[in-house]
Amino acid sequence: MDQKKCPHCGNWSSWNLNLSDICDHCGKTLGGKDLENQEKRLADKKTNEENWMFNVKESDSDFKKGLKKVGNFFYTIFMAIISFILWLIAALPG
Incomplete structure (x- = not known):
């Protein structure tokens, strides 16, 4: 102790x-x-x-929950692409 x-x-x-x-x-x-x-x-x-704009709340309607889940998905894809591009730029020699 x-x-x-x-x-x-x-x-x-x-x-x-x-x-x-x-x-x-x-x-x-x-x-x-x-x-x-x-x-x-x-x-x-x-x-x-x-x-967070895509935070799914219990009080949201089913339609709004679906839109937020789709928004989260595309935001994740977008950030992955941007991160990959930044990694490529950083990895370039010179």
């Missing part, structure tokens, strides 16, 4: 390499700023997924 210094009280506590582990002395999380950053990244990721 590892130990980590608590960012709140400064004492060393047992740590299972999980940012949400609790300090043995003050009872606060050992993650500190890292835990806040991780939670912010997860919230941003969820927001980005919800705001």
Whole structure:
């Protein structure tokens, strides 16, 4: 078992390499700023997924769900083609 210094009280506590582990002395999380950053990244990721124009929602009609699935398919194909072209340009000698 590892130990980590608590960012709140400064004492060393047992740590299972999980940012949400609790300090043995003050009872606060050992993650500190890292835990806040991780939670912010997860919230941003969820927001980005919800705001994606081809995100299929339960409340969408069947027609709209179908259009979004087709849009996702063509977007994926488009990005694959663009990535391949960029790879070709980067791989050219000179």
